[in-house]
Amino acid sequence: MLQQKEWLTLSHDHHHHHGDTGNIKVAFFLNLGFTIAEVIGGLLINSIAVLSDAVHDLGDSAALGLAWFLARYSQKEGDEKYSYGYRRFSLLGALINSIILIVGSLLILSEAIPRLFDPEAFDAQGMIIFALLGVAANGLAAFRMRQSESANARVVGMHLLEDVLGWIAVLVVGVLSLFVDWPVLDPLLSIGITSFILYRVVRQFKTIVELFLQAVPSESSLRLIQSRFETVNAVCSTHHVHLWSLDGEHHVLTAHLVVDEGLTGDDVKRIKRESKAAIEDLDLGIEHMTLEIEFENTDCSMPEHHH
Numbered sequence: 571m572l573q574q575k576e577w578l579t580l581s582h583d584h585h586h587h588h589g590d591t592g593n594i595k596v597a598f599f600l601n602l603g604f605t606i607a608e609v610i611g612g613l614l615i616n617s618i619a620v621l622s623d624a625v626h627d628l629g630d631s632a633a634l635g636l637a638w639f640l641a642r643y644s645q646k647e648g649d650e651k652y653s654y655g656y657r658r659f660s661l662l663g664a665l666i667n668s669i670i671l672i673v674g675s676l677l678i679l680s681e682a683i684p685r686l687f688d689p690e691a692f693d694a695q696g697m698i699i700f701a702l703l704g705v706a707a708n709g710l711a712a713f714r715m716r717q718s719e720s721a722n723a724r725v726v727g728m729h730l731l732e733d734v735l736g737w738i739a740v741l742v743v744g745v746l747s748l749f750v751d752w753p754v755l756d757p758l759l760s761i762g763i764t765s766f767i768l769y770r771v772v773r774q775f776k777t778i779v780e781l782f783l784q785a786v787p788s789e790s791s792l793r794l795i796q797s798r799f800e801t802v803n804a805v806c807s808t809h810h811v812h813l814w815s816l817d818g819e820h821h822v823l824t825a826h827l828v829v830d831e832g833l834t835g836d837d838v839k840r841i842k843r844e845s846k847a848a849i850e851d852l853d854l855g856i857e858h859m860t861l862e863i864e865f866e867n868t869d870c871s872m873p874e875h876h877h
Contacts, residue, residue: 591641594726597711598634601730604707605631608700615696623704623736629674630729633667637726644817654858657816661781664818667725668775671732675768682760689753697744704737725774732767739763777818784814787821790854795823798848802841804830806866813856820857823849828864838863 608624640663646656708730715727739759746755777788786792792811799808811825829841842861849856 591638591645593714594634594638594641594723596714597726597730598631598638600707600711601627601634601733602631604704607703611696611700615693615700620697620700620740623740627733629670630733633670633729634726637663637667637723639663641723654816654822657820660817661778664725664778665775665782667729668771668778671725671729671771672768672775675732675764675771678760678764679768682757682764685757686754686761689757694744694747697740697747701737701741701744705734705741708733708737725771725778728767728771728774732763735763735767736760781815781818786813787815787818787854790821794852795825795849795854798852799825799827799845802827802844802848804833804837804841805845806830810862813854816857819855821855822858823854823856824860824862826862826864828866831865833865 605624605627608620608627612620612624640659644656644658644660644663646652648655652658712727712730712734715723715730739762740756743755743759746752781787790813792813795813796808796811799805799811805827807828809826809828811823813821813823815821827841827845829838833841841863845861846859849859
């Protein structure tokens with residue numbers, strides 16, 4: 571099973587965007603094709619479990635399509651309207667898909683819980699065949715998403731991981747049902763898996779909302795950044811240090827550096843160069859860095875707006 575950290579951390583490799591988009595595209599077509607097969611097969615074997623999973627996979631297909639579109643859109647360069655570029659649209663995809671996954675999980679729980687008290691019979695052999703197909707199709711798509719870096723692609727990966735686990739559960743239930751008549755196993759496993767996914771996606775959702783609200787990315791420390799700036803020769807202190815993220819991978823940093831009075835233009839250039847180098851060494855995924863140099867005893871506060 572994929573390690574939790576691998577899916578939940580938002581990391582900072584800068585060369586994955588096109589790979590992410592290609593992986594999401596493959597996942598979308600795999601998922602959509604399999605969803606169509608599920609609807610036909612569910613009707614043929616009279617399995618409400620397979621049909622309800624088809625509805626779930628249809629939601630996943632819509633989510634994957636949206637993720638694919640937004641992943642492509644987010645690669646557009648900056649323009650007059652979005653000067654930082656369109657990376658935040660990838661984060662929007664992650665947010666919408668997280669909400670779809672949370673709502674889908676709650677709907678599955680609302681179906682599965684009543685079934686504990688009124689379990690239904692199903693075609694076990696047909697269920698096994700579909701489970702094997704489901705594990706193969708979703709497993710291949712989830713494997714493609716494994717190395718993805720963007721928040722958007724990680725949420726897509728979570729959709730697919732949920733599907734793989736769901737089909738493994740269906741397979742287990744199908745095989746057991748060949749030997750014992752315990753239809754209650756189906757809703758029990760469904761509840762267990764859905765609860766596990768729900769817990770993880772809610773954590774991911776919290777991270778995405780924090781990024782939208784321009785929180786400092788979780789693996790970064792403003793105190794460490796300030797202390798790095800203050801190691802640069804002639805920098806007395808720092809303030810107005812702000813760090814936020816465009817999409818969970820690519821960050822923006824602004825800071826005011828207070829320097830000694832009487833420095834020359836060349837000194838200021840050196841300070842800027844060394845300050846940038848000190849931060850780049852930390853490898854925090856900072857894409858835009860704006861440094862303002864101030865001399866001591868300069869009032870840098872913004873003018874107050876009187877209403």
